[in-house]
Amino acid sequence: MFYLWLLAIKLICFFPFAYTEPLDYRYACVDKSSVPPSSTYQTNLNNLLSVLTSDSAISNGFGNRTSGNDLNDMVYGLYFCRGDANATLCNSCIQYSSKLIKQVCPNNASAIFWCPFCLLRYSNKNFFGKLAVRPRIPMFDKTQNFTSVGEFDSDARILMNGLIQMGSQTPLMFGTHMFNINGTQRRYGWVQCNRDITREECRTCLSNMLDDVENCCMQKRVWRVFSPSCVIMYETQPFLLKGIPDDVPGSQKAKERGETRSLIQIIIIVVTATIAVALLAFSRYYYRSLERKKDEKEMQILDAMFSQDQSNNEENVNTDLPMMPLSTILKSTNNFSDKCKLGEGGFGTVYKGVLADGREIAVKRLSKTSVQGVEEFKNEVMLIAKLQHRNLVRLLACCIKQNEKLLIYEYLRNSSLDFQLRDTVKGAQLDWKQRLNIINGIAKGLLYLHEDSRLRVIHRDLKASNILLDHEMNPKISDFGLARSFGGDQGEANTVRVVGTYGYMAPEYVIEGLFSIKSDVFSFGVLLLEIISGQRNNKKFYLSERGQSLLTYAWNLWSEGKGLELVDPLIENSYVPSEVLKCIQIGLLCVQDNAADRPTMSSVVHMLGSDNVTLPSPICPSFSVVRTTSTIERGTSSNASTSVTVNELTLSEVMPR
Known part of the structure; x- marks a missing residue:
């Protein structure tokens, strides 16, 4: 069947030019390097061509994709089909081209392949959105x-x-x-x-x-x-x-040529349609088989996670964590109805659900196109299952079924701290006593992550929207998809994939990719100043009449002896001046540029809980990442892939570092 299909595609490619010499395809092997691409690059290229081929069957004739995580082996690919070609013909042409492009350019990192119905291109350099008129290939009769x-x-x-x-x-x-x-x-x-x-x-x-x-x-x-x-x-x-x-009026010979071409067209269409239907049926069966195998494999991964040796201490994975049936989740969320939507972030959407026994749950549904894959999903499940603390959100169950990755949490009716602070009515109800309780709860939760659990955990995405509030307004840290854990005395690491949220990210993390427990301390300091001021450290604050970030604004007020001017007007009748000034100073200590100057969370908890402690003087925070656009621009010494959140939407793009 494959050879019939290939023959049909070649006929399609030859047919429009049957009246001249065969003009089937042209190609250009662009790079001139004599060194073949690495095996990783070749694997990424094969994956990319497979994705582009699948995409062409359902697209409107154009698509671009990337494959690979390491910039040294990342491959960029693009295709477009003739505007008058339907999806079936487009897909057939891309399949044909993806097979031949590897044959004609077997050891090239960049290549372009032209067929009469489509263009296919790949490269080890990002060419998306860039005009290119070279190389050009003329053809004529x-x-x-x-x-x-x-x-x-x-x-x-x-x-x-x-x-x-x-x-x-x-x-x-x-x-x-x-x-x-x-x-x-x-x-x-x-x-x-x-x-x-x-x-x-x-x-x-x-x-x-x-x-x-x-x-x-x-x-x-x-x-x-x-x-x-x-x-x-x-x-x-x-x-x-x-x-x-279909043809030009003229001589009888021209008419006969037209009839012959029409007959050939009919034969090709019938043969192609028959083959396409057979391939479609086979592809659906094969795809479903792969999905079933993938589901089974991922289920085995999770089963292994929940069946670790229980001879270790209480920090082992919680083997009581159940796998909730997908049918139960669909019923509880009314098939993921928009009316049940609680919020949306870079990794997916969170829905409220009500189980048959009346219990309320929150369901985190990982987006199928999210940059958070099975590794991050597994990471979040393992960490949450291991970590038990009153200031951490509690994971009730999880589910992997039919290409869905779902986490089921306890439902916290007061939503997120970000929601409470942004809503003027809710913010007015959030008096200073409650805000101080929230600050202490977040600090204790972070202290548990950094020092009191068996594994030292760095959250890496601590922000107001990831602090949930229960019915008594007690804070619970959530969303561990980006967290990293360490054993022993290890407390820092370096990464080329910078992830997090602008406004909360420490300078050494943004610039060098270096993260540690002090990165979380920086985020906590930003969060503390936001709770006091009721303002967000984002571009809206930066572009206000103050013309500076929340951090520098707080520093200027504190250093001028006007720290109380930072306080949210909604709590001006409930705050205690001495407590507010102490919290501002602690926040400024946490956001100092040099990580070594920042206190540990154990010191922060001690400072918050003591009335007699003498606080050191903070250094002015000169660094603050507050962008006025969603485009990331920075230049340093190495390559990095950055995933950041701007206005709660995660963006991933590759840039020079």
Whole structure:
């Protein structure tokens, strides 16, 4: 069946040019390195081509993807299909191209493959959204020449210029047209661009290709010019799949040629449709089998996690953690109804559910497109199952089924601290006594993570939206998907994948990728100042009339003896001045630039709980990450992949460090 399919695809690729010599495909092996790509890169490339092929079956003819986590072995890929090709033809063309591109460029880190119905491109460098007119490959029919040079100028340039203007403005950046020449002859034009460049860049690319025709094909009636970002074609015979007459009226011989082509078209369509249906049925069966095996494997992973040797101490994985049936979760959340949605973050959505016995639960549903994969899911399950503290959210169950990854937590009716502080009514009800209780509870929860549990845990994403409040307004730290644990005396690590939330991230973590328990201390300091002020350390505060971050604003007030001006007006009648000033000073100690200058959480808990302790003087916090756009721009010495949260949405992008 595979060889029949491959034969059908080659017929499809050959057919539009059957009236000339075969013009099936062209390719360019771009990089000139004599050193073959690494085996990891080759694996990533194979995965990428598989993903692009699958995507082309359900897309609208364009897609770009990446594969790999390490920048040294990451591969970027893109495809686009002719705008008049349906999903089946697009998918067949990409399958055909993905098989041949590895054959014609076996040891190249970058390559481009052109087939009449599609373009496929990959590279070890990020080319997304960048206009590229090189390399360009002209093609023409040697048998169809003009008698004079002037005929090209009077026909093709004027007609194709108009088509370029029209095609670059369409949503698909694709245009076709049949031109009538002197009422007796017809020409067929086609232009198309990658959809990740702008319309102006599309016009530039196509016009550039048209200019190149004068150098290669000036006296040719049939020509095509291919480049990485656009394609332009000019024909004397119809090659479009819809909207253009099938043949040119003329002699009986032309009519016979048209009938022959129509018959071939019908045969190809029937054969292709039959093969496509068979492949679709087989693919669905194979995909479902893979999904079942994947589910079983992931279930085995979780089963292994919950069946560890119980001869260790109480810090082992909680073997009583049940696996909740998916049907129960769907019923409790009304099939994940929007009415049950509690919130949404970078890793997925949280829903409220009500079980049959009336118990309320919170269901964290990992997004299928989230950057948080099974490792982060497993990480969160293992950590939460191991950690038991009154100021940590309690995990009740989990579920992996039908490509769903779900965590079931206790439901906390007062939502998050972020919600309470942003709501003026709720914020007014959150008096100083409650806020001080929340500050102490968060500090004790972090102290447990850093020093009192068997594994030293660094949360790495401590922020107001990850502090949940129970019915008595007691705080509980949640969302351990990004947490890291250490054994023994280890207390810091370095990573090329920086994750977290701007405004809460310590300077050594943002700049060097170095994180430790002091990174969490920095985040706690930001959180403490937010609780006191009722303000968020984000771009809205930065762009206000204060023109500075919350940290520098708090420092300036405190150093000028005006610390009480930082207090949220909603609690001006309930706060205790001495307690507020002490908390501001502790917060400023926690956000000092040098990690060594920051106190440990045990010191913070001691300072918060003592009325007689003498606090050291903090150093002015010169560093504060508050962005005015969601684009990350920084330059240091190495490569890094950064995943940050801006306005509670997680973004991942690759950039120089």
